[in-house]
Amino acid sequence: MTDSQPAGLLSPQAVLAAYQVLKKVVKHTPLEYNPYLSQKYDCRVYLKREDLQEVRSFKIRGAYYAIMETPADQRQKGVVCASAGNHAQGVAWTSHQLNIPSVIFMPTTTPKQKVDQVKFFGQENAKIQLVGDTFDAAQAAAFEYCDEHHLTFIPPFDDLRTMAGQGSLAVEIFNDAKDEDLDVDYLLTAVGGGGLISGVGAYTKSVSPQTKLIGVEPAGAASMDLAFKESHPTTLESVDKFVDGAAVKTVGQLTYQNAKQTVDQLVAVPEGQVCSSILELYSKCAIVAEPAGALSVAALEGLKDELQGKTVVCVVSGGNNDIDRMQEIKERSLIYEGYQLYFLVNFPQRAGALKYVVNQVLQDGDDINRFEYTKKMNRAKGPVLIGVQLGCLENKAPLLQNLAEFDPHYINLEENHSLYEMLV
Template identity: 70%
Template sequence: MAGQGTAAVEIFADAQQQKLPINYLFSAVGGGGLISGLAAYTKAVSPLTQVIGVEPTGAASMKAAFKVGHPSTLPTMDKFVDGAAVKTVGELTYLNAHRYVDHLTTVPEGHVCTTLLELYSKAAIVAEPAGALSVSALDNFRTELVGKTVVCMISGGNNDIGRMQEIKERSLIYEGKQLYFVVNFPQRPGALKEFVNQVLSPDDDITKFEYTKKVNRGKGPVLIGIRLGNRKNAAGLQQRLQKFDPHYINLKENQTLYEMLV
């Protein structure tokens, strides 16, 4: 905690040189060591600075601890934001965070992916998922931050290039632009062309198409991925899908099937 807290010493030294008050300090929360060190120093030198701890929605162990008043083990956990995916926070880090942190907030993993891509494309910053948490959380406080001086702690560059496809996929799903369905498809020539003409909007694309099971019937179940040109296309798409196959399955509503098939 003390070692990681030295980052706050540097932050406030820079702010003092520029004669800027720091109104908000955002940092990721995993086991709690970083946020504890940052918050303890911040409250010692700038009590009015709001310290915001940010956790991934699928691994919010500090939030769970705050709720019950002591470290509590999460029954399940999404490990995607691996640098902050902790089932149980430490006793000392919990006590420090509870004493010094002003607010905890959570960010969906898909939103973290969108932030990662924006940090890379717009600011040339290569961050790991946990490092992007602090920036992702700004959307949760957009009205309070107008006219304020805000510091986001972006830590960790442990981002494997092999994960980029998964990051893009999660980002698109979070933004509502990538959809997956299981659709009963006619097993005859021209069926796909009919689907494209009757169901898709002109700016939509098919990104995945595979029969999940070959059957000796007129129709068979197909896993189909659709990239929307505009998220507003989704409502019309599903209305047309309903006519094409009244029994289609939206995999967004069935996480088990999504994980098994996609």
Template identity: 60%
Template sequence: MTDDLVSKEDVLKAYKVLRTVVNQTPMQHDAYLSQKYHANIFLKREDLQIVRSFKLRGAYYAISQLSEAETENGVSCASAGNHAQGVAYTCHRLGIQATIFMPTTTPAQKIDQVRYFGNGNVEIKLVGDTFDESNAAAHVYSVENNLTFIEPFNDRNVIAGQGTIAVEIHQDLVAEGETADMVFAAIGGGGLISGVSSYIKEAMPETKVIGVESLGAPSMKVSLEAGEVTTLTDIDKFCDGTAVATVGSLTFKHCQKNVDDIIIVPEGQVCGTIIDLYTKQAIVAEPSGALSVSALEQYKDEIKGKTVVCIVSGGNNDINRMAEIDERSLLYQGMKHYFIVNFPQRAGALREFVNDILGPDDDITKFEYTKKVNRSEGPVLIGVLLKNSYDIEGLLSRLEKFDPHYIAVNENSKLYAFLV
């Protein structure tokens, strides 16, 4: 399309620089997923990279290509966490100072890791609630202080560095005597899939490249459908590593040319994948890192009998988020429900509810009630965990007889956020 697109040769040049710097992460055959989807599925484990994400590749290669004059005053970047860790590691290794901007909503685990990898070479500034706000502030600061800004995705060298993942995938497939029918990769700003697809479309032209975005931040899909880079007015920041409102102009061009399809995955489904990866395969994936595996469910008919590679792009998951992840998974599966129910203010009302309204396998997970004086009834916030999602029909039918005016809290996101 244009001369500024990254080529296979650009990626191979980056590979020669990075081969002694980054881990060549394993591409593991996954027996569980292969059996589940009747396919031959491999996981490219970038969660096992030095900084626990692929971002080190692009950051190191981009910084390594700068001149001494460009690094004299230091470099800067903006990141939701993983790019920041890649820049921090690189700057410590190369002896360069870095100023790193991160959103105030960045998980503490990622902030701590940036400090650790920077080891004295990094100053962190928490600005804005989203990546885009932090990114804007970082650009202004960089100009004012004459710092070289290291783009997180919209840069040829960054894209080429990320593309080295595809070189390793290709090498491992050849070693296994395999060819890949499809490669799934997450999309945030688009650097990963731009680099991977640039190499694959030349070196493995028979392989389809499938991008995956979260339902709350489908910026690349919206842009491709519009035919131009389009900024989202509102995003869900749960998949923080890919919660980008505006994709890059350069990555947009790469995706226009090289990406065969983009899948949108709900955040609740991603949560189920994170739990599945952890409990069945002992893989700790961050939300964005699990996107590629989550997409298999929507592609299950197309991948039967095929060889598929999913890039697990990162494993920087804050353990403190696991309760939220479990909750969102149960809500998505229709297993957990919250209601506001009016209870008669008389002895035995709760016993009646438990005996007559709840099913034999239903479990109360939350119950909040304060008895009011001079009232015949009072509201109760109650959480119910079902054994099977289809049990909800019977529960709602019995619940309506108990209180025809009950409120299903799950259906109102603001009410849920306030009460639960």
């Protein structure tokens, strides 16, 4: 940080210093022109492929640089972090590369696949501690462990060293853009705790002040937007954890200060739109993106009117997507786009009732893909959970009309979130 840099603000020189250290260690990930997205949105879309990093996310940058900036004697004693995802993998990988011990605190609810990945990257250098049911509990245990053993905690985002490391990807973006003679009009990146956009913003505004920097948050965890509105970091009352890599209840104080200086716009994207983008990236572009990694691409849909003819860079921040989540991702996408519907319907307890619904209620191309019914003795009717996948969106209106004629008291679970959560 230069002498003239205000306290707490990251300088572009600090990001460059991190880049000089990291360029010998991490992959210089490609800045790829994407013809499919470019045609779809009538602009020039480039993807910064951080999903191709050694640990399949940008988190390796901040973890490695923060650890390298720790004094050597302290570093050799070991480092500690709390994370249920990509930051843990970055710390574990770094500890193995530098041959230093690391202790990784993760909630007991962390999926086995993620625990196994951390073990794989850390090998014998990483010790995993499963503590508590939540990230907050695991982090509290990590802080206590650091105090007891006099070890260094490596923050996932609210630290100038971590932020500088994450920002090193912006150096690569603008070096590559210069080589391609590109002027970057828009730069979109995910926002969770704010470390990535803080580092990216510090460098971007120093070399390309005309570039519009857009931070993209999941609609169910828009904590940076809340901080901007309240003029300080503020804890969200509730968080949708689906976009787990960006589902942060409270952004950092440092990241808030830095983002406030450089971010031109914050965009909140519905989780269903994120799911659609994950499937689109996979099917159209052969890219496996995790939910947080797809946030920047998902934001293009809402910005398409202002992007026409522009050069747009989207940071695909990670690709650690658990294959077991794909069914849920497909379901969320279909519901968001309006193709998947769920109803509670009172069915007559007589033979042929289902056949009637299929013949008289559904439209051509519609399909019943869920039917749950328990016959109740001595009752004329019983509630049935029905899932319908529409053949086309135009089928919805006549379907609802036919359903109302079949059962005037049917419940559309689209309009009752609590029942949907319980039954579906």
